[in-house]
Ligand code: FEO
């Protein structure tokens with residue numbers, strides 16, 4: 001595979017990390033315009049704690065790697081793969097980076113890819129065969145939604161059946177519908193977009209373990225749309241800030257919006273983060289809270305405010321936006337149980353949530369607020385996990401996220417003052433590292449923020465956090481605890497404002513951080529404690545740049561990687577990272593990368609796949625024991641239009657019922673050829 005490298009951004013991505021279309025539709029230009037966090041918190045604070053340093057394996061890493069590898073050009077760490085192959089459950093030779101012009105799903109030699117389910121495929125009984133030319137809201141409500149992001153595949157005991165759970169973040173109207181000026185058709189397209197977002201639970205089956213999954217319609221099949229009832233839980237539920245003219249109870253909300261990453265809980269439910277919910281609301285009245293969340297008085301791209309007063313924010317609906325921006329929990333095994341929005345976990349632009357069971361049995365959830373200069377959070381449940389497998393235990397565990405304590409992170413670096421110069425050069429102590437504190441926002445059901453009630457803290461969480469001086473981070477995305485070491489991996493995708501609006505600090509050390517970084521965090525008082533140590537694992541980017549760092553691993557042996565977004569782990573404890581933004585930074589299609597964390601291989605980044613043109617890699621799920629990886633391919637061909645599509649993924653010219661001569665966001669399975 002000798003695809004020539006092209007490290008220049010394409011014209012369509014020249015302004016930043018993402019395409020301009022992605023910025024507008026996905027986050028309401030939050031990644032381009034002035035960031036929402038205008039608070040004056042310092043980004044660096046001195047706390048006289050001991051520093052735990054873990055750099056001892058670095059020398060071994062370099063020596064070990066040089067012994068086994070033939071240094072390749074930047075085109076990929078070819079030649080180094082053989083050493084890993086013998087010990088890996090999922091051996092592969094890294095692919096060469098794929099230029100942005102390529103509209104193909106690229107997987108390693110010896111592997112193939114198959115779509116498991118595509119936008120428009122039937123989910124519920126009665127769903128018509130997908131026909132993009134004649135799409136209706138009624139059809140879409142029964143079909144797989146658009147722009148899948150978080151995904152999990154949960155097999156049943158037999159291994160031959162199971163459920164696939166996916167969320168649907170937003171819509172690309174210009175790709176989905178033929179252009180029209182007919183008001184009736186525009187109104188129908190607006191309604192279709194309401195049905196294309198939310199979540200899907202899809203029953204799946206396969207012929208044998210390790211063979212491709214396919215969707216079937218079954219009793220657990222389910223769609224959650226922008227008209228589905230969800231239940232608000234926790235201390236803010238029922239309170240004045242959540243009541244509206246449509247829901248005086250303040251406990252039942254229609255729909256979930258902007259769902260991004262997520263996590264699967266040890267009790268088998270799926271969590272999903274409501275992220276850029278603000279861009280769906282027209283908000284005539286400005287307050288400090290609306291400003292901090294990016295709510296504004298401007299027409300929305302979905303036009304829902306024209307027909308649905310909930311999205312206009314007047315006449316008793318002023319609180320409607322307060323009912324979005326939460327962690328959603330859905331039980332894929334029980335289609336009758338409403339999905340829940342957990343106010344105890346705070347309201348912000350939730351990337352996602354990943355939970356683990358702490359040493360004391362309480363559940364700990366890690367969460368990022370994905371905006372430039374926003375914060376990293378942790379939730380600790382009041383009650384303990386019930387490890388039983390019966391219905392009683394499940395019922396109990398499904399309440400764990402309704403009550404608990406909420407914390408926000410403050411990072412402190414240990415390097416001498418003045419050594420963080422923004423260049424990415426390591427400080428004299430050899431590491432970007434330090435300690436940190438989890439600062440409480442709520443404890444024991446009470447607000448810890450002077451002047452704010454617990455309801456206010458949980459609904460206006462960004463305003464509450466601003467008051468306790470947390471560290472402004474470079475867009476915290478997925479935050480996930482390692483299944484065996486317990487260390488927590490924080491993906492920070494980028495921040496064009498670092499060094500200007502947001503001062504440099506040791507945890508966010510690069511000016512205008514274009515390529516993002518990954519922090520490794522170690523809880524030093526147990527999972528539910530309030531102290532941690534941290535260090536930077538990766539400073540992403542073109543490895544030939546001196547501003548990059550790969551845990552000390554030889555740079556000439558790693559795949560280029562930029563804008564880390566979602567993370568996952570395989571059964572051997574390797575970290576897998578999917579990216580969102582490489583077209584704009586490296587001129588490369590986004591991809592999925594394996595990163596070794598232990599021993600001589602620590603820091604070795606190997607690209608496993610690349611998604612098609614303009615797409616972002618989401619999911620991912622690593623079922624390496626079955627030699628299978630799943631990714632959600634989001635917004636393929638995003639810079640195209642109905643009449644000038646830039647991607648034909650995944651149908652690629654196939655014709656006949658249910659196919660489409662344009663891109664379809666899809667969940668893809670990669671397995672041995
Ligand atoms: Fe939806 Fe933070 O990416």
Ligand code: CA
Nearest residue numbers: 415431432433
């Ligand atoms: Ca340091």
Ligand code: CA
Nearest residue numbers: 260261477565
């Ligand atoms: Ca994301």
Ligand code: CA
Nearest residue numbers: 565579580616
């Ligand atoms: Ca993303």
